[in-house]
Amino acid sequence: MATDFKSIPLIDIGPLVEKSDDPNLAEDQRVAEVVRQLDKACREAGFFYVTGHGIPDSVVKEIRSISRQFFDLPFEEKLKLKLSAATGYRGYQRVGENITKGVPDLHEAIDCYKEIKPGMYGDLGEVMEGRNQWPSDPPHFNKLMEGYVNRCTDLCRKILRGIALALGGPLDMFEGNIAGDPFWVLRIIGYPIVCHSSDKEMPDVKNDVGCGAHTDYGLLTLVNQDDDITALQVRNIDGEWISAAPVPGTFVCNIGDMLKILTNGLYESTLHRVINKSAKYRVCVAYFYETNYDAAVEPLDICVQKSGGAKKFDGAVYGKHLVSKVVNNFVM
Ligand SMILES: N=C(N)NCCCC[C@H](N)C(=O)O
Ligand SMILES: O=C(O)CCC(=O)C(=O)O
Numbered sequence: 001m002a003t004d005f006k007s008i009p010l011i012d013i014g015p016l017v018e019k020s021d022d023p024n025l026a027e028d029q030r031v032a033e034v035v036r037q038l039d040k041a042c043r044e045a046g047f048f049y050v051t052g053h054g055i056p057d058s059v060v061k062e063i064r065s066i067s068r069q070f071f072d073l074p075f076e077e078k079l080k081l082k083l084s085a086a087t088g089y090r091g092y093q094r095v096g097e098n099i100t101k102g103v104p105d106l107h108e109a110i111d112c113y114k115e116i117k118p119g120m121y122g123d124l125g126e127v128m129e130g131r132n133q134w135p136s137d138p139p140h141f142n143k144l145m146e147g148y149v150n151r152c153t154d155l156c157r158k159i160l161r162g163i164a165l166a167l168g169g170p171l172d173m174f175e176g177n178i179a180g181d182p183f184w185v186l187r188i189i190g191y192p193i194v195c196h197s198s199d200k201e202m203p204d205v206k207n208d209v210g211c212g213a214h215t216d217y218g219l220l221t222l223v224n225q226d227d228d229i230t231a232l233q234v235r236n237i238d239g240e241w242i243s244a245a246p247v248p249g250t251f252v253c254n255i256g257d258m259l260k261i262l263t264n265g266l267y268e269s270t271l272h273r274v275i276n277k278s279a280k281y282r283v284c285v286a287y288f289y290e291t292n293y294d295a296a297v298e299p300l301d302i303c304v305q306k307s308g309g310a311k312k313f314d315g316a317v318y319g320k321h322l323v324s325k326v327v328n329n330f331v332m
């Protein structure tokens with residue numbers, strides 16, 4: 001459960017990352033300390049920074065800088081990648097096109113999802129079927145992002161092995177039917193500065209909130225945010241908004257709805273929002289590590305036992321949860 005946390009903890013997960021494929025992981029004292037910190041952070045805030053993650057800073061920065069290059073393009077160029085139901089909701093959305101709780105958000109973005117081939121998941125997958133739409137310039141945009149997705153996938157699998165231990169379960173607790181074949185989402189997001197009125201990219205956006213309060217949908221999110229702008233805010237149990245100010249070299253990592261269900265609420269998917277009050281356009285690339293697309297997610301027995309013995313949440317099929325969000329996320 002979220003608490004009245006006032007700041008977001010920072011965890012050096014180096015020992016876990018180095019040893020994550022070692023079958024004796026659980027016996028390592030440095031790993032045990034990381035696991036203890038993960039448990040505390042997940043219980044208290046559902047948000048934490050990670051260092052020692054092993055993804056080179058040069059890669060993390062390049063991902064943001066080529067994203068910024070894309071957002072700098074003329075609107076007409078960006079529109080060539082326009083997202084629609086026909087593209088499987090993959091591609092570019094202009095400022096104000098994404099809505100959160102009925103209000104248009106002050107951000108533009110490219111949404112990408114793991115490929116779903118026609119018929120792969122039957123009716124469950126149909127809405128999300130399609131291939132991603134990548135900018136053609138710079139030519140290596142696609143390769144760079146795909147490489148980044150692979151690194152993030154690998155990192156999240158390792159963090160989840162730590163979380164499995166934190167919950168007192170076996171190392172592979174989230175593999176197999178849960179996330180042995182994890183789905184992923186990548187959102188490349190730009191948050192304009194708040195001001196001007198008659199920009200054609202922002203027809204009717206009277207809102208100055210970059211992204212309204214929401215929870216993420218899957219297991220774990222990795223936020224790669226600009227180093228010099230504080231905009232992401234996390235809500236604590238008293239309703240206070242705690243800033244996740246950038247800490248260079250780290251990712252902000254947070255828990256999604258599927259991990260809340262699996263843990264029977266021991267860990268919560270914490271509400272967060274984004275407000276860019278700075279004088280600079282903000283770039284963020286958010287990677288979402290999800291369960292298998294067709295996973296039927298239910299509270300894990302071990303977590304039910306640890307939380308009083310009663311199931312607090314109904315089960316959910318991840319793909320259904322995603323589709324129910326995605327089809328309501330856009331005004332098009
Ligand atoms: N895949 C994820 N988590 N995307 C987060 C987007 C949050 C905003 C969205 N309009 C909403 O209301 O959910
Ligand atoms: O821009 C950010 O810092 C976070 C974005 C976010 O919460 C999301 O896309 O789900």
Ligand SMILES: [Fe+2]
Binds near residue numbers: 214215216272
């Ligand atoms: Fe989010």
